[in-house]
Every structure is written in structure tokens, then in C-alpha cells.
Amino acid sequence: MNILNVMWSGGAPFSSIHSVHRQVLAHACAGAQVHNWLLLGDGLCSGVGQVRNWHLPARVLKGRLPHRLTLAWVRWRLRRALRDVAPDVLLIDGLGVARLLLPLMQHFPEVRISVLFHGATRLTGRDIALFRRFPIERLRVAAVSATLAGALELDLGRPVRTLRVALDPEAFGSQLPSRAEARRGLGLASQASAPVLGAVGRLVESKGFELLIEAFAKANAAQPGMQLAILGDGPLRGKLEARVRSLGVGDSVRLYGHRKDSTRLYPAFDWLFVPSHAEGLGLVVQEAVLSRVPVVCSDLPVFREQLGESGCYLPVGDEHAWTAAMSDCHQWNAEAKASEQWKALAPDEGWQAFKAGSAGLLER
Structure with missing residues (x-):
């Protein structure tokens, strides 16, 4: 089985988020192949599987108006790379990555998607509509605490799992x-x-x-x-x-x-x-x-x-x-x-x- 873990950014300030994903990925089924993508910067800390640093500009990922054509080009590149990896499961780090990748997943109907939220975030009507495109059995949404999961569930109008991070x-x-x-x-x-x-x-x-x-x-x-x-x-x-x-x-x-x-x-x-x-x-x-x-x-x-x-x-x-x-x-x-x-x-x-x-x- 192929698992693709896609994260927003790297470096010391994001080490705790990478630590969480590293712990999650450590519990993949035996024999799973893990691929990690880091969209911004360097220093992916997942420690599990292969790593690809994309070095994408933040202004493009945030979809600012002058860069819409560039964003389309980025998504084209990502779509090609998704074909190469051929993931069975896609693990997404939070809303920013979800906004970028979920629109592409209509081309990969066989991929199961999990989005893990690490903190409170403002969901727009467009975000909610994006998540609701996918049936619950295909798109799993989780949060690192019951408090956060409850708030997200109210906003999204769909079940949100609690994956309260814990340490051994x-x-x-x-x-x-x-x-x-x-x-x-x-x-x-x-x-x-x-x-x-x-x-x-x-x-x-x-x-x-x-x-x-x-x-x-x-x-x-x-x-x-x-x-x-x-x-x-x-x-x-x-x-x-x-x-x-x-x-x-x-x-x-x-x-x-x-x-x-x-x-x-x-x-x-x-x-x-x-x-x-x-x-x-x-x-x-x-x-x-x-x-x-x-x-x-x-x-x-x-x-x-x-x-x-x-x-x-x-x-x-x-x-x-x-x-x-x-x-x-x-x-x-x-x-x-x-x-x-x-x-x-x-x-x-x-x-x-x-x-x-x-x-x-x-x-x-």
C-alpha cells in the first residue's frame, strides 16, 4: 500500500506538527510505502519514508489573484506527481493543503483521503462546499483534540474524528x-x-x-x-x-x-x-x-x-x-x-x- 503524506511547511517552527505526523505514520500497516511531500521550504521532519521538497511560493499556494494562472500550473504539476506516486491513502496536513489538493482528487477516485487538523481555523463557505463534495466513506476528517473536533464538526456539518495525540x-x-x-x-x-x-x-x-x-x-x-x-x-x-x-x-x-x-x-x-x-x-x-x-x-x-x-x-x-x-x-x-x-x-x-x-x- 502507498501512503502519501502532504504537509504545508517545514523548519523548526513546525517541528511539533511534523512530530505528530511522524507518530501517525509509524502506525501504518506492515509493508506500507510512505511518501512525504513538503510544499514550502525544507526540513521535512516526518522521519518516515521518502521525502520530496516542492519549494512552492507561498503567494501561489494562498491563491492570490495575480497568481491564479501560476496556481493552475502548480496543480498540473501536482496532478502528474500524484499519478507517479499512485497513493492508496492521502494524508493531508490541515486546511491550506486541503484547499490545494482536494480539487485534484476528483481525478483519483480510488484514493482514500484523510485530513488532520492541528488547530482552530476559519472555514469559508467555499471550504465547506469543498469538503462536502466527498462522501464520508472516502474523506475522513480528524482533529488532534475532542475540543477541536467538536468545533470543526459544527462548521463542516459532517463527522470529525478525534485523534488526540498521545506519546508512548x-x-x-x-x-x-x-x-x-x-x-x-x-x-x-x-x-x-x-x-x-x-x-x-x-x-x-x-x-x-x-x-x-x-x-x-x-x-x-x-x-x-x-x-x-x-x-x-x-x-x-x-x-x-x-x-x-x-x-x-x-x-x-x-x-x-x-x-x-x-x-x-x-x-x-x-x-x-x-x-x-x-x-x-x-x-x-x-x-x-x-x-x-x-x-x-x-x-x-x-x-x-x-x-x-x-x-x-x-x-x-x-x-x-x-x-x-x-x-x-x-x-x-x-x-x-x-x-x-x-x-x-x-x-x-x-x-x-x-x-x-x-x-x-x-x-x-
Whole structure:
């Protein structure tokens, strides 16, 4: 069986999405041949099967008016390549890729299609009509959380599967270093009298890192000695670094950029803070829980879906609440909270459900 996995973009900012697709593809049936296409840029991180980088211009893929003829030429090239690959199953990364490829699939009626959504998106009437061209038994739509699946189902007017991404707790735990080793990896003191707070994610507006830095500066003034370690890269990095300097907390806040070993560094943290304004899933929550690091996060439905009553939830965008939590967390029982959140997440059950759901998404 041939499986074609088509993704929008590559590079460090999209590594978490590629990680999800890599995990999904790992559960394809025995003997399946996997082909990966990356439409923009380089650096496909799927790690499974053959890779083709298309280097297509973003302005063309987004269908801007002056480039409609070019878009037709791109689709002609893609149609020829689809014939060469002859996929049995097509796995599509989100709405952008779906808009480009679904119009071509009328020429390949034998191909089963799966579209996996990773985050909230605005569906136009044209998008909804495009999805409804295909019968449910041919086009499978899935989302990485039940929260996102429910919202999409309302918009599309068709069933949306929940494929809540999960990690193998045994494999994940086996690669974790000790707290001292993780802190050495970040250039932090292995022992600290004040908490080391962590944050992980792409440096974009929706992740809330600007608020986190502002809140930390105030909390650190009241409770000196704390450290804030931020792992991740993105377009806001320069702005965030400038704000750290202007607040005078350059000795306490470190932005490390993208780290390939980021999933091994959670043990360095006493607490993980996740101030997102919106999330499709928020895989960092699971990574922290599997590292036995307790999580403080925005009060979002997708986080409650994962942590239930064990979550430490704060109002989205409420700087005062985040400052207070950072100031007080050294008084909380981190070990007990980490254990409580592990039980709520139920990693073993989640992993089994994810394996079954991934295999179902790749069935012919």
C-alpha cells in the first residue's frame, strides 16, 4: 500500500506538527510505502519514508489573484506527481493543503483521503462546499483534540474524528535525564533555592509569551532568584528578547531558541507555564506531565480535556493572575500536583487510543 503524506511547511517552527505526523505514520500497516511531500521550504521532519521538497511560493499556494494562472500550473504539476506516486491513502496536513489538493482528487477516485487538523481555523463557505463534495466513506476528517473536533464538526456539518495525540509513556520516560543533567543542558545551576519555571512553544502571539515575561518580571521583583527558561523559536523572538532587556531581567530570563533535545529538558523545570490564548491540543502539556513536571496553564477547554480537575488553570491574558501564580508556586507541592496530573491524563490509555486511531486514519 502507498501512503502519501502532504504537509504545508517545514523548519523548526513546525517541528511539533511534523512530530505528530511522524507518530501517525509509524502506525501504518506492515509493508506500507510512505511518501512525504513538503510544499514550502525544507526540513521535512516526518522521519518516515521518502521525502520530496516542492519549494512552492507561498503567494501561489494562498491563491492570490495575480497568481491564479501560476496556481493552475502548480496543480498540473501536482496532478502528474500524484499519478507517479499512485497513493492508496492521502494524508493531508490541515486546511491550506486541503484547499490545494482536494480539487485534484476528483481525478483519483480510488484514493482514500484523510485530513488532520492541528488547530482552530476559519472555514469559508467555499471550504465547506469543498469538503462536502466527498462522501464520508472516502474523506475522513480528524482533529488532534475532542475540543477541536467538536468545533470543526459544527462548521463542516459532517463527522470529525478525534485523534488526540498521545506519546508512548514508556519510550518518552526512558529518554529523560535527571533534573541536574537537564539543568546542565540549559546552563542552569543543578541546585536552586528558587524555582526554575519553564515555557515551551513557538514564539508567536497566540502562545502568550509576552504576557509571561511581563508577569515574571513582576513576580521576580517580589521573589528574587527565580529563573524562566523559554524553549522555542518564531517571529517574536527579537521582540521578546528586547523586552527582557528593557525589563532588566536578562539574568533571570533565557530564550534558548529551538532545541532538538527540547523534549528531554522538561526535568530542568519545577513548573511548566503555558499561557496560550488558543490551542488545538498543546502537546507541551503532555510532554511535561510525562516528565513528572506539573503544569500551570490557561483556562482553555482543550487543557481541561486533558487535565480535568487536576489542572492549575489561570484566566487567559490576566497578567495579575499569572504574576501571582509565579510568585506563589514555590509554596505549592509540585510532586503531588505532578502525580495528580499524571493520573488525570492517563498516558497509557491515551497512547493505546492514539495507536488505534492512527491506524484507522491510514486504512484504505
